[in-house]
Amino acid sequence: MNSIVMDPPEAVAAAAGTPRAKPRRRWLKRLGYVALALAGLALISHFVWVGSGDNQWKLAREHDGIKVYTRKAPGAALLQVRGETRLKSRLAPMVDLLENVSNCSDAYCYDAAVIDRVPSVPNHFASYVTYKFKMPGLAPRQYVLFVQHAQDPVSKEMTLSLTAAPNRVPRDPCCVRVTHLNNFWTFVPHADGALDVSLTQDTDLGGLPYPMANLGLIESTDLFMKMLPELMAKDKFRNVQVDGVLEATQGNP
Structure with missing residues (x-):
């Protein structure tokens, strides 16, 4: 009879592409995009304000x-x-x-x-x-x-x-x-x-x-x-x- 060898959880996670880490990286990337967008908006608002009046x-x-x-x-x-x-x-x-x-x-x-x-x-x-x-x-x-x-x-x-x-x-x-x-x-x-x-x-x-x-x-x-x-x-x-x-x-x- 062939025996079934179970991989440890770490190996399973690695084989699956670390599904727990991927969502975290995606959220960090999204937050980075949001921060860049807000910084760009603030910069545009600054130049609009200074040039106004x-x-x-x-x-x-x-x-x-x-x-x-x-x-x-x-x-x-x-x-x-x-x-x-x-x-x-x-x-x-x-x-x-x-x-x-x-x-x-x-x-x-x-x-x-x-x-x-x-x-x-x-x-x-x-x-x-x-x-x-x-x-x-x-x-x-x-x-x-x-x-x-x-x-x-x-x-x-x-x-x-x-x-x-x-x-x-x-x-x-x-x-x-x-x-x-x-x-x-x-x-x-x-x-x-x-x-x-x-x-x-x-x-x-x-x-x-x-x-x-x-x-x-x-x-x-x-x-x-x-x-x-x-x-x-x-x-x-x-x-x-x-x-x-x-x-x-x-x-x-």
């Missing part, structure tokens, strides 16, 4: 008297963002909030200092300042800025600009130094106590993917507009005076 302001959101606009320039990945609102406030408290480094904590920063005050003509102001901000989930950011304001002595309208001056002082290992920032505030005071406020942000925080950075610019601009009425109602700002700043009801200098 008409450099026109468009309303992104509106609520509670606040309007937020965005502007996309062809060739740029980051948006410019502008927020507008009207509140009850004198002009001096708003200027003090933005130029007095002792108000740092009111703007969510944890360290601020004046580096240098720059002589300026009447109705103007200029200084170099540095601010450090905690960024949730990110390394802290440090802003070194040239701050200046100019006021029309007749209309009392004021523009306050902030421009990055990243090489004004040595880099601090504590933080990521913001190298691109060109923001400005516009204030239009009215005799009835109303103040029209506009903030335009052209900022690159550095180290953030631009979809996240663009969303952050929109949200931060909206947040600034929401915060202002509550800040201006604080006792520390209610009666503050700023040298050289004229209110709507004051005469010309």
